[in-house]
Amino acid sequence: MMVESIKNVAIIGAGTMGQGIAQVCALAGYPVMLYDTQPEITKTAIANVRKRMEAAVEKGKLSANLKDEALARIVAVGDFRQLQVDIAIEVVVEKLEVKQKIVAELEKLNAIDCILVSNTSSFPITQIASVMKHKNRFAGLHFFNPAPVMKLVEIIRGAATNDHTIKVLEAFVESLSKISVMATDSPGFIVNRVARLFYAESLKIVEDGVSDYQTVDRLLKETGFKMGPFQLMDLIGVDTNFAVTTSMYNAFHQEPKFRPSRLQQQKVDAGQHGRKSGKGFYEYPQTEQ
């Protein structure tokens, strides 16, 4: 059931996660405004959502009617000033100053009761909110990739977040047919803190010449993981994964276990960002992106 106080949703950033979250919200019945600084990305995002929903219809997992209704709820917005809503979800690149700028602008644009959240993977929620006037209506709402598939959502309470905001977010997550877990405001929260070591040690194994990445992926899949670490980095976005590791390394005062990998840095510099760029550790024909 939809949350009564939420009549509409704005999603800022239409990349890997923004488009998935837009799909989830639209399917739950919420009108969604989707915004990105690059309008062609918003267009591609909506086309991707359409493709995914059509595939679900073909598999008998979604009715054609529900697909059409959900797609009609997602509107591409080219003007930031139009983003006046009940809940705004920031899903842009993992850069603190970019997130803070957006949050501050959203606050100016919206009514006092608009809830603002960030899908950040690593930055402290309290730090993002430090630029806000009314910090109590800000929290972390951390979806996992792919958002339409993954059930878990971490809700992160900043030092200033109030009970009302948390309550609304819990109900909102439930209305999206997801399961929320409360996390305290610590770098990487719960899942990313654990997952960092999965990526770091796998990258180190390859850097040390112990094995190649294909073998590491194959072995870990054989032992029960759904995806190998390199396949997962390609799905997440090698650039995003690297930014999250760097942010956590700094947040934990250069804790060696979180040290970013040179191999991953090289991939980022080469523009090999994974599925979204057509090549990461593996290659992806256009249709699979």
Ligand SMILES: NC(=O)c1ccc[n+]([C@@H]2O[C@H](COP(=O)([O-])OP(=O)(O)OC[C@H]3O[C@@H](n4cnc5c(N)ncnc54)[C@H](O)[C@@H]3O)[C@@H](O)[C@H]2O)c1
């Ligand atoms: N990729 C994942 O698996 C994953 C999972 C959970 C959380 N996250 C988090 O979600 C956020 C987005 O990650 P992503 O993987 O979707 O990144 P992405 O690179 O796929 O997309 C980011 C989008 O933000 C847009 N953007 C940049 N600056 C902007 C601005 N000022 N205003 C509006 N749009 C802007 C870019 O054009 C791009 O389309 C990050 O904070 C990341 O840590 C990512």
